[in-house]
Amino acid sequence: MEFSPRTALVVVDVQHDFADPEGSLFVAGGPETVPVVNALIGEAVDAGATVAYTQDWHPPSTPHFARDGGVWPVHCVGGTVGSAFHPDLDIIEGAPIVRKGVGGEDGYSGFTMRDPLSGEAIPTDLADEIRTRGATEVVVVGLALDYCVRDTALDAARLGFDTTVVA
Template sequence: MPLIDPHPTDALLLVDIQNDFCPGGALAVGGGGEVVPVANRLARLFGSVILTQDWHPPDHRSFASAHPGMSAFATTTFAYGPQVLWPDHCVQGTQGAAFHPDLDVPMAQLVLRKGFHRGIDSYSAFFENDRTTPTGLAGYLRERGFRRVVLAGLATDFCVAFSAEDAVRCGFEAVVVEDGCRAIDLQGSLDAAKARLASAGARLVRSADIAGS
């Protein structure tokens, strides 16, 4: 019996399925393009689909290029805590910030852009990395009566995991579709993310566990 039976109070959240996170992109996640067919299948099982889009200004402070002498993937400290410095990626209006060309979800009802505040990175679809600045997604979900958020996308250990944790924090059930995600796995970040998800009470499933898949 499927573990997940899609319900009108479910929202499917497809996280950052953008060119820069896929093969050939500026911050490519290994196997990132493999999430696209899974996302397309999932989108046809749920009545409500939301896309997130990383959307950085060109001088974003999370870019290593903004910190002379520091290299990509090094960690520094911002006012809100530790911050990984990334290669320039998903810059507003660029092809890298566009959704993967094979992502076929015309039924999506909301595109939520994040990471546009120059001085604050944004992994979660719910809060900027200062953990207090909201994106407005929680209010949108509540106003529309959603109770459960099902997540897939990129990357498992950063934007997907932080979004799932914050979904629970905001009072929603969270389900992560593991085969619909791929990870960066930076210095053990995947195992750490899975431990945080388990602690938060988020569920990890496979797409085959969803009725109709």
Template sequence: MVDVQRDFLPGGALGVKDGDAVVPVLNRYITRFVAHGLPVVFTRDWHPPEHCSFHAQGGPWPPHCVAGTTGAAFAPGLMLPAHAEIVSKAATAIADAYSGFDHTGLAERLRARGVRRVFIGGLATDYCVQSTTRDGLAAGFSVFVLDDAIRAVEVQPGDGARAVAAMLAAGARLIVSDELEDAPA
């Protein structure tokens, strides 16, 4: 589950249109994974107040997901299973990270658990979902993007569709919850 945080929801510091619509869909996926004893991982932006991606430091974004603030909290209603892993990224002032795999050790921890396939949903399609997908593929995982559980920022119209096309071209597969049981090994 990629960056389903308050600041990325409508009305947040960097709100994604209809971003809150992914919460009930992700909850269905989470319920299914927990019922099968599968690992569930949540990534989050966890920025210091002077993060390099913020406008004041010359970055492209307004301040968002500052560690420990309400904006950095997970979305209201998002299920957080007791044994879920939380991966904090971009937690230093001098380095940005869009991917949940970027300097987090996530790939190694997943491999140690015998994980071969990852299923990615969350916010935002055209940034952190796309980067996490590409890095998951580069790490050797089969990657399924949860098409019914992603939304795009759309800084430029069509960014979301271009991101989906790029993920598919890189080798990811799109899936919706009804198809989950049929996902190939």
């Protein structure tokens, strides 16, 4: 992977509930993903690229959860162990962190969320944050490929970023 100061590495949801076998929504291969992501973070930093993170961060009750009418088990409740970044994940000081679902929104993408009642798209600050830092290219890596990584990459491309997914 080639990084430059025009690149933003977006690290998606490498959190306890997804990356730890004890997590409530464990993704197979999650623990093995962490060292790969850390290597990419190191390469990005060395090249002067921006590193940004997304974090699923739900309230205790949300239409996103099955018990409240959604489809997902309770996961990544803000301030709990489940919502914490995996303890082995390298976090770059001062890097943007976008928390998804804070107000109960449905959100797989780091760039947009959806109001659970109206379905209206709600932009996050991620695009502005990385554009301000000079990014025109986005590299997306993290968990889970079939939901949050995919939607983050699709939104990055829709927003005009040259987009690459590392799977």
